[in-house]
Amino acid sequence: MSREEALDFTAGKLKALAAQHGPETVAFFKHGIGAYYVEHALKAFGTPNVAAPSFARCRGPRDVGFNLTFGTDPGSPETTDISHTRCLVLVGSHLGENMHNSQVQEFADALRNGATVIVVDPRFSTAASKAKYWLPIRPGTDTALLLAWTNVIVREGLYDREFVGTYGLGFDQFAAAIAGNTPQWAAEQTGLDAALIETTAREIARHRPVSLIHPGLRSTWYGNDAQRGRALALLNALMGNWGRQGGFYLPHYIGIDEYPGMPSYPKSARGKADNPVVDGRKRWPFVSQAVTTGLREATITGEPYPVKAWVVDATNLLQAMPGRARTLEAIDRLDLLVVIDTVPSEIAGYADVVLPEAVYLERFDTLNDDCLRLSFLALRQPVVEPPHEQKAGWWIGRELGKRLGVEAFFPWKDMEDCLRTRITNAGFNWDELRAKGILTGPPQPIYVDDGAALEFGTPSGKVEFYSAQLADKGFDPVPRYEPPDPAPAGMLRLITGRAPMHTFSRTQGNAYLHGLMPTNEVWIHPAQAAKFKLRDGQRVRLRNQDGVVSDPAPLRATERIHPECVYMVHGFGLTNPEWKTGYRHGASTAQLTTRVKIDPLMGGTSIHTNCVALEAA
Numbered sequence: 001m002s003r004e005e006a007l008d009f010t011a012g013k014l015k016a017l018a019a020q021h022g023p024e025t026v027a028f029f030k031h032g033i034g035a036y037y038v039e040h041a042l043k044a045f046g047t048p049n050v051a052a053p054s055f056a057r058c059r060g061p062r063d064v065g066f067n068l069t070f071g072t073d074p075g076s077p078e079t080t081d082i083s084h085t086r087c088l089v090l091v092g093s094h095l096g097e098n099m100h101n102s103q104v105q106e107f108a109d110a111l112r113n114g115a116t117v118i119v120v121d122p123r124f125s126t127a128a129s130k131a132k133y134w135l136p137i138r139p140g141t142d143t144a145l146l147l148a149w150t151n152v153i154v155r156e157g158l159y160d161r162e163f164v165g166t167y168g169l170g171f172d173q174f175a176a177a178i179a180g181n182t183p184q185w186a187a188e189q190t191g192l193d194a195a196l197i198e199t200t201a202r203e204i205a206r207h208r209p210v211s212l213i214h215p216g217l218r219s220t221w222y223g224n225d226a227q228r229g230r231a232l233a234l235l236n237a238l239m240g241n242w243g244r245q246g247g248f249y250l251p252h253y254i255g256i257d258e259y260p261g262m263p264s265y266p267k268s269a270r271g272k273a274d275n276p277v278v279d280g281r282k283r284w285p286f287v288s289q290a291v292t293t294g295l296r297e298a299t300i301t302g303e304p305y306p307v308k309a310w311v312v313d314a315t316n317l318l319q320a321m322p323g324r325a326r327t328l329e330a331i332d333r334l335d336l337l338v339v340i341d342t343v344p345s346e347i348a349g350y351a352d353v354v355l356p357e358a359v360y361l362e363r364f365d366t367l368n369d370d371c372l373r374l375s376f377l378a379l380r381q382p383v384v385e386p387p388h389e390q391k392a393g394w395w396i397g398r399e400l401g402k403r404l405g406v407e408a409f410f411p412w413k414d415m416e417d418c419l420r421t422r423i424t425n426a427g428f429n430w431d432e433l434r435a436k437g438i439l440t441g442p443p444q445p446i447y448v449d450d451g452a453a454l455e456f457g458t459p460s461g462k463v464e465f466y467s468a469q470l471a472d473k474g475f476d477p478v479p480r481y482e483p484p485d486p487a488p489a490g491m492l493r494l495i496t497g498r499a500p501m502h503t504f505s506r507t508q509g510n511a512y513l514h515g516l517m518p519t520n521e522v523w524i525h526p527a528q529a530a531k532f533k534l535r536d537g538q539r540v541r542l543r544n545q546d547g548v549v550s551d552p553a554p555l556r557a558t559e560r561i562h563p564e565c566v567y568m569v570h571g572f573g574l575t576n577p578e579w580k581t582g583y584r585h586g587a588s589t590a591q592l593t594t595r596v597k598i599d600p601l602m603g604g605t606s607i608h609t610n611c612v613a614l615e616a617a
C-alpha cells in the first residue's frame with residue numbers, strides 16, 4: 001500500500017465506523033508532544049477519547065494527590081527547586097537512574113552544596129549511595145512512614161505554624177487522624193527502626209522551609225497511590241515550602257494564541273468512554289486525564305458505547321499497559337488499528353495500517369511552552385531530511401484531517417507557516433527562535449519572598465489537610481495506611497524502575513544503547529537466591545502468580561535489595577522479530593504485570609502488585 005492509499009483507507013474506514021457508531025468510536029492513544037496534530041485531527045473529527053499511559057500508568061496518582069491538597073500538581077518536570085534545597089527526601093524517585101536530565105544536574109548541585117539527602121527505597125539505588133540516610137523500606141509501606149514522619153513533626157511542634165495557620169484548612173482534624181501513627185507503629189509496618197524514623201523526621205523539619213520531599217513521578221505502585229501522593233503533599237505543606245527557595249518554586253508560562261481562525265472542537269454529547277458514570281457518579285471521581293485501561297475496557301465490553309478503532313501514536317501499548325492478554329483481547333475486537341511509530345514496534349505488528357513517522361531530528365513539532373522557572377517557547381525543528389517515506393506527525397495529522405473532512409482545522413500551509421504566524425502574532429521573532437531554538441520571557445519572581453503570589457486552586461482556596469471533596473465521595477479525608485496485599489507463599493514482590501541508558505522499550509533497538517546495556521538483570525537478595533537454589537550470574541526465568549513465565553535474564557544476587565522483592569529495569573524482552581537489535585533480550589516486566597489494583601480515586605493501574613518465583617533457565 002502506498003502512503004496515500006494508507007491514508008485514504010484509514011480515513012474511509014474511520015468515516016464508515018463513525019457513520020455507524022458516532023465519531024466517539026475512535027480512540028487515540030499517544031505519548032508526547034509529537035502526537036499533537038494527529039490528536040487535533042481526531043478531536044476535530046469529534047472524538048473526546050484521547051488517552052496516554054503517562055497518566056494512569058505513571059504520574060496520575062501523584063498529580064491527583066497534590067491537586068487535592070494544593071489545588072495544583074507538581075508538573076513534569078516538577079517545580080522542585082532541588083539545587084537550592086538543604087534537605088532532599090527521595091521516596092523511590094531514583095534520580096540518576098531515572099534520567100530527568102535537568103533534575104539530575106540539580107541533584108548534583110544540591111550534593112555539591114552539602115544538602116542532606118534521605119532516600120527511601122527497598123533498593124540501594126544510585127541516589128541512595130549519595131544519601132546521609134538510606135531507609136530500606138519494606139516495599140509498599142511508604143504511607144506508614146510518611147504518616148509517622150508527620151506524626152513526629154506535629155507532635156513535637158516542628159512544622160511551620162505560620163504557613164499552616166494562614167493557608168491550611170482542617171489541620172486539627174488531620175492532626176487527630178494521624179495521632180496513632182507513631183514511629184513504633186510504623187516500624188512494624190515498614191521494617192525500619194523507630195529511632196531512625198524519629199531522627200529522620202527531625203532532620204527533615206530542621207531545615208524547613210528549605211526542605212523538599214520530592215513528589216516522585218511514576219507513582220503507580222500499589223493501587224492506593226493517590227492517597228500516598230496526598231501524604232507526600234501534606235508533609236511538604238508542614239514544611240511550608242510552597243513558593244519558597246529550595247522547596248517548590250512558582251512557575252511561569254508564555255501562553256500564545258492558536259493559528260488565527262482555528263475553529264473549536266465539536267463537543268460530544270456522549271462524553272468520554274474511559275470513565276463512565278456508574279451509580280450516579282464517575283467511576284473514578286478524581287481523574288484529571290483519560291485512563292488508557294478505561295478505553296481498553298470500553299473496547300472489550302462495548303460499554304458505555306462501542307469503541308471500534310484505535311489510532312496509536314508513539315506508545316507501545318503492549319509494554320506500556322498492564323495485562324498484555326487483555327490488550328490483545330481488545331485489539332482482536334477492533335475493526336481498525338492504526339499505528340504511527342518511528343520503528344516497527346511490537347504494537348505495529350498488530351496494526352492494519354502503519355504510518356511511519358519521521359524521527360524528532362527530521363521534523364517540526366508544535367511549540368513547547370511548559371511552565372518552568374523562566375517562561376519559554378522552545379522549537380523542535382528538522383536538521384536532516386527523513387531518509388525514506390517517513391513524514392512528520394503534523395503532516396500525517398493534516399492529511400488525515402483533510403480526508404476526514406476537517407480541513408478547516410488545518411488553515412496553514414505547513415508547520416513552518418503555522419509556527420511562524422503564531423510566533424510573529426505573539427510579538428516574538430521567528431528568525432531568532434529558529435536560530436536559538438528557545439526564547440525566554442523576562443525573569444519573574446518564583447518565590448514568595450521575592451513577591452510571587454501564593455494561591456491555591458482547591459475548592460476552599462486553602463491547603464486542604466482535611467479534604468471535604470474526598471469525604472463527600474466516601475474516601476478517607478486524611479490519608480490512612482493500607483498495607484499491601486501479602487505475596488503468595490514462596491514468592492517475592494516484583495518492583496521495577498529505569499536505567500540511565502534506556503527509555504522504556506523505545507531504545508531497545510538502538511545498537512549503541514543496546515551495547516551499553518544489552519539485557520536487564522534480576523536483582524535479588526543473596527539469602528533469597530540461596531532459597532531458590534540460584535547463584536549470581538546464572539540465567540533465570542521468573543514465573544508470576546498467574547503462571548506467566550518470562551524470557552531468561554541473568555541473576556544479580558546483591559545485598560543492595562530488600563529480601564522481600566526482586567527488581568528489574570522495565571522495557572526489555574521485546575517480541576517483534578523484525579528487530580535486529582533487542583529482540584527477546586532480557587525479561588519483560590510488562591509481560592509479568594498481569595495483576596493490577598486500580599486506584600479508586602483516579603483509575604491508576606499499579607505495577608508492584610505482581611509477585612514472582614524464580615527458576616533456572
Ligand SMILES: Nc1nc2c(c(=O)[nH]1)N[C@H]1C(S)=C(S)[C@@H](COP(=O)(O)OP(=O)(O)OC[C@H]3O[C@@H](n4cnc5c(=O)[nH]c(N)nc54)[C@H](O)[C@@H]3O)O[C@H]1N2
Binds near residue numbers: 054313316320570
Ligand atoms: N510494566 C511497566 N509498565 C510501564 C512502566 C513500568 O515501569 N513498568 N512505566 C510506565 C510509564 S512511567 C510510562 S510514562 C509509560 C511509557 O509508555 P510508552 O511511551 O508507550 O513507552 P515505550 O514502550 O517506550 O513506547 C514508545 C513507542 O513510541 C515510539 N516512538 C518513539 N519516538 C517516537 C516519535 O517521535 N514518533 C512516533 N510516532 N513514535 C515514537 C517508540 O518506537 C515506541 O514504540 O509506560 C508505563 N508502563
Ligand SMILES: Nc1nc2c(c(=O)[nH]1)N[C@H]1C(S)=C(S)[C@@H](COP(=O)(O)OP(=O)(O)OC[C@H]3O[C@@H](n4cnc5c(=O)[nH]c(N)nc54)[C@H](O)[C@@H]3O)O[C@H]1N2
Binds near residue numbers: 099567
Ligand atoms: N533513563 C530513563 N529515565 C527516565 C525514563 C526512562 O525510561 N529512562 N522514564 C521517565 C519517566 S516517564 C518516569 S515516570 C520516571 C520514573 O522514575 P521515578 O518516578 O524516579 O521512579 P519509579 O519508577 O516510580 O520508581 C523506581 C524506584 O522506586 C523503588 N521502589 C520500588 N518499590 C518501592 C516502594 O514500595 N517504596 C519505595 N520507597 N521505593 C520503591 C525502586 O527500587 C526504584 O529505585 O523516569 C523518567 N526518567
Ligand SMILES: [Mo]
Binds near residue numbers: 058217
Ligand atoms: Mo512515566
